[in-house]
Amino acid sequence: MNQDIRHELSSLTNRRRAFLLPAALIVLTLIAAGFYVLHWSSSDGKSDAKAHKNGYKNDAPVVVSVETADKADFPVYLNGLGTVTALRTVIVRPRVDGELVKVAFNEGQLVKEGDLLAEIDPRPFQIQLQQAEGQLLRDEALLKNAQVDYDRYLTLLQQDSISAQQTVTQEAQVKQYRGIVEMDKAQVNNAKLQLDYARLTAPISGLAGLRQIDQGNIVHANDTKGLVVITQLQPISVVFTLPEDRVQQVVQRWRSNEPVRVEAYDRSGKIKLADGKLLALDNQIDPSSGTLKLKAQFDNNERTLFANQFVNIKMHLDTLPDVTQVSSAAISHDTQGAFVYVVNQAKTVQLRRVTLGPTEGDKVAVLKDLAANDIVVVEGIDRLREGSQVDIAQKDGLAVAADPDVQAKAEGKSAKKDRRP
Structure with a gap:
């Protein structure tokens, strides 16, 4: 029995050893990894502190786009x-009734004053004109005959061959026929006018719109929509x-x-x-x-x-004559007013307060504190501070070659990062 107990205890010990050995290895691995990370972080912190102590920043220069301030006349x-x-806008409406027998314009056509646009059947108006002219001829003949009789009566009156009353009556007859002839002339003119109205012409020069009435329709003088709008x-x-x-x-x-x-x-x-x-x-x-x-x-x-x-x-x-102007993208604002970032020869920026004038398009007139040929930042402004180092990517819309020193620093920093595990 004792032998069995010893055997069981031995088996239990072996199982514990088999379990504890991998666990110990895992713990040792985690400790080593933590030490390694802390070592590198401490080294980087010391390097950054040293860099700041020596008077320079580890951050790469801010990549910006700039433009040259111009000086020229500025329109307001x-x-x-x-x-x-x-x-002028005119609705061309028919002024007489009849069948629309001709449309002489195209939609969207440029027409001149007096151009024929459409024509209404002229035959009824031609007949009316002929009737009026015939009536005029008849009444003119009656007037002529009455005038001859009146002249003859005057001669007879001088000879005491007729009474004065007959002469007065004939004179009244002549005047009556003259009035009738004048009425006939008016009827002739009216008939001519109606015949002229059968031709619809452009009252003004302009652009014809869409046609409202098609050929073959009966039109009326009181149509409200008209034929076309010019x-x-x-x-x-x-x-x-x-x-x-x-x-x-x-x-x-x-x-x-x-x-x-x-x-x-x-x-x-x-x-x-x-x-x-x-x-x-x-x-x-x-x-x-x-x-x-x-x-x-x-x-x-x-x-x-x-x-x-x-x-x-x-x-x-x-x-405004001879005024400094820059793109509106160069202008920033804060609680103190407007300002721009001006780039100097050392490629650092200076915050400069400016007095603005009117704006036109994407240009702003700068009335004070900025001179022609000053270099101002137009892109990348949000990452800048007073004295920030910059790397100019574009100037006046044209690409600028990268600064070799800046590029070397950037590549060196990138290589250092790549070497880290």
Whole structure:
């Protein structure tokens, strides 16, 4: 029995040894790994501290894009929103009843004043004209005969051959026929006018719209929709608005008696459509919007403006002569105002406060504290601080070759990282 107990104890000891040996190996491995990591972290910390102690930073220079401040005349514009308004728009309607026998224009065609657009069956009006002319001929003959009798009565009256009453009666007859002849002439003119109305001509020069009535239809003088709408496009006007706080500037410019240049752009504000000039200012400010209406006129030779089209307006107000200007991307703001980062010869940046003027497009006029040919940062600003070292990737939109020293430092740091386990 004792032998069995010893055997069981021996088996239990062997199993414990088999379990404890791998566990001990795992613990030793973890301790060694922790020591290794702590050793390298301590080395890197000492290196960074040493680097700061020696007066330089371990961080690589900030990669930025820069541009050169320019000095030139700077145009000042006022921007507004406007709607293209035709100077004249006419609905061509028939003025007589009849069958539309001819349509002489194409939809979207540019027509001139007096051009034939359509024709109504003229035969009924020709017949009316013939009747009126025949009536006129008959009554003119009666008038002529009455006049001859009146002249003869005057002669007989002088000879005391007839009574004065007969002469007076004949005179009244002559006047009556003269009145009838005048009425007949009016009827002839009216018949000619009705016949002329059978030809529908363009009352103005402009662009014909879509046809509203097709050939073969019976048209009436009281048709409201008409045959076609003609819109004058050359010249054309734009009604736009400006805020009331700009009114005095506009009025002063308007009183100079020099043409005020106005430019029209598409809805996006990127494509220029036409050039024009300021035509008029409204006499009151809209109290609901606080804006003043203005009207500009455009020759529209290229027909790029259409009635009721929405456009962006830029009105040239003034020109600042010989002023420093940079891209708006170079301008940053904080609680103290606007500033730029200027790059010096050592490729470090200086934060410089500036006084800004008007903005036009992506350019800003800088009125103070920035000179022409100063190098300002336009990209990478958010990573900069006063005195930051920079690496210029682009200058004035062109790529710049990498600095060999900066590239070597960056490659050395990358290689050091690669050597770490």
